[in-house]
Amino acid sequence: MRIGILGTGTVGRTLAAKLADTGHEVVIGTRDVEKTLGNNETDAMGNPPFRNWHAQHVGVKLGTFAEAASFGEVLINATSGSASLVALRAAGEENIDGKILMDISNPLDFSRGMPPSLTVCNTDSLAEQIQRVYSGVKVVKTLNTVTARLMVEPRQLADGDHHVFVSGNDAAARAQVAGYLKDWFGWREVIDLGDITTARGVEMYLPLWLRLWGATQTPVLNIKVVQ
Amino acid sequence: MRIGILGTGTVGRTLAAKLADTGHEVVIGTRDVEKTLGNNETDAMGNPPFRNWHAQHVGVKLGTFAEAASFGEVLINATSGSASLVALRAAGEENIDGKILMDISNPLDFSRGMPPSLTVCNTDSLAEQIQRVYSGVKVVKTLNTVTARLMVEPRQLADGDHHVFVSGNDAAARAQVAGYLKDWFGWREVIDLGDITTARGVEMYLPLWLRLWGATQTPVLNIKVVQ
Numbered sequence: 001m002r003i004g005i006l007g008t009g010t011v012g013r014t015l016a017a018k019l020a021d022t023g024h025e026v027v028i029g030t031r032d033v034e035k036t037l038g039n040n041e042t043d044a045m046g047n048p049p050f051r052n053w054h055a056q057h058v059g060v061k062l063g064t065f066a067e068a069a070s071f072g073e074v075l076i077n078a079t080s081g082s083a084s085l086v087a088l089r090a091a092g093e094e095n096i097d098g099k100i101l102m103d104i105s106n107p108l109d110f111s112r113g114m115p116p117s118l119t120v121c122n123t124d125s126l127a128e129q130i131q132r133v134y135s136g137v138k139v140v141k142t143l144n145t146v147t148a149r150l151m152v153e154p155r156q157l158a159d160g161d162h163h164v165f166v167s168g169n170d171a172a173a174r175a176q177v178a179g180y181l182k183d184w185f186g187w188r189e190v191i192d193l194g195d196i197t198t199a200r201g202v203e204m205y206l207p208l209w210l211r212l213w214g215a216t217q218t219p220v221l222n223i224k225v226v227q
Numbered sequence: 228m229r230i231g232i233l234g235t236g237t238v239g240r241t242l243a244a245k246l247a248d249t250g251h252e253v254v255i256g257t258r259d260v261e262k263t264l265g266n267n268e269t270d271a272m273g274n275p276p277f278r279n280w281h282a283q284h285v286g287v288k289l290g291t292f293a294e295a296a297s298f299g300e301v302l303i304n305a306t307s308g309s310a311s312l313v314a315l316r317a318a319g320e321e322n323i324d325g326k327i328l329m330d331i332s333n334p335l336d337f338s339r340g341m342p343p344s345l346t347v348c349n350t351d352s353l354a355e356q357i358q359r360v361y362s363g364v365k366v367v368k369t370l371n372t373v374t375a376r377l378m379v380e381p382r383q384l385a386d387g388d389h390h391v392f393v394s395g396n397d398a399a400a401r402a403q404v405a406g407y408l409k410d411w412f413g414w415r416e417v418i419d420l421g422d423i424t425t426a427r428g429v430e431m432y433l434p435l436w437l438r439l440w441g442a443t444q445t446p447v448l449n450i451k452v453v454q
Contacts, residue, residue, distance in 0.1 A: 112350065121431070122344050162453040193438045201435035204348070208428035211420045216454055223450040226389040227443055 004072025029068025081107035127199035231299025256295025296322035308334035354426035
């Protein structure tokens with residue numbers, strides 16, 4: 001499948017590598033291709049320069065946000081929450097309209113110290129903000145509740161006996177994304193939460209996730225819903 | 228042990244019944260004893276009148292918030308979030324100072340429709356508000372992440388293979404509450420999240436919990452942290 005990924009940070013790279021390695025065609029999009037390729041520095045999150053990573057993943061093509069969006073049959077928003085709406089504007093409505101956009105971003109606010117708070121929550125969510133601006137896009141919030149490594153390798157933890165969620169207004173798109181999560185990455189169970197307002201739940205889970213990371217000293221954690 | 232419970236709703240009743248049935252001395256506190264006993268109506272949550280419940284739980288004494296607080300060696304805040312600070316004021320600082328207060332309340336805002344949003348979140352929490360007002364109280368946020376029946380009978384679900392949390396500034400008080408949860412109710416594992424600011428995490432989990440209830444059609448659910 002042709003997949004367009006927006007964002008060249010840890011999440012974008014991890015998804016791109018996994019998808020390219022398993023036979024998909026992937027274009028990963030960035031704001032400024034020259035700048036992304038020319039950067040020689042490790043970023044604030046400890047990621048090596050993109051070109052170092054890219055040299056080991058030559059199957060992944062780098063393009064602008066618009067090129068990645070135009071290329072993908074399915075799109076993934078893997079930008080940071082604060083950059084998501086800007087990235088989508090750069091991608092261009094004509095390149096994303098009518099497509100499924102898997103929204104993995106978290107609206108984290110690092111300006112008030114650690115752990116971060118959220119830039120939007122409670123009566124709204126980043127996923128809803130995106131859906132309101134791009135009403136023709138099938139936004140499906142998912143995967144934002146786990147660290148990048150677990151997104152693509154859920155079975156490395158408890159043989160995959162834990163959950164991931166989908167939220168979105170289009171039931172068929174939610175089902176399609178649930179299928180991708182299982183087929184692409186091996187998720188065993190995907191919980192369909194319902195419409196896009198349920199994204200508030202998974203975005204507002206982040207503060208607990210961050211504290212669990214703090215308490216347990218590893219981000220390789222997830223929750224299993226027990227009933 | 229002598230336990231003072233603030234609040235005569237489902238949570239307060241469920242805790243009081245369980246604790247009295249297992250040999251503890253319990254006073255359950257209300258704003259107006261005469262009114263609580265005189266009420267003949269089922270409440271908005273479908274609870275029968277208090278006196279009907281009380282007739283079946285004669286071991287539980289009913290008193291004012293101040294009487295319950297004064298009586299208890301350990302206190303439990305089981306009022307609704309919107310009533311918690313008012314109830315604690317009525318309880319009287321002299322009756323709660325220096326004691327452990329297990330805070331089970333959730334700052335739910337039903338004024339904007341269902342499911343409820345939160346009255347406080349993100350950079351603050353109800354538990355922190357309580358702790359700020361009553362600096363001499365050892366506030367330990369706990370149990371607010373599960374429905375009342377599960378609080379006191381965790382093993383009815385997956386033989387107790389799921390988690391509950393404690394948040395509070397006093398490490399010894401957190402450990403003591405974790406012990407109570409195990410001894411009183413049979414919780415198998417209690418995760419110590421750390422200081423009172425971690426209560427934001429468990430309070431902000433509520434929107435996900437409410438959506439999981441919606442998706443799965445039962446409130447008898449909990450999460451297991453998988454690592």
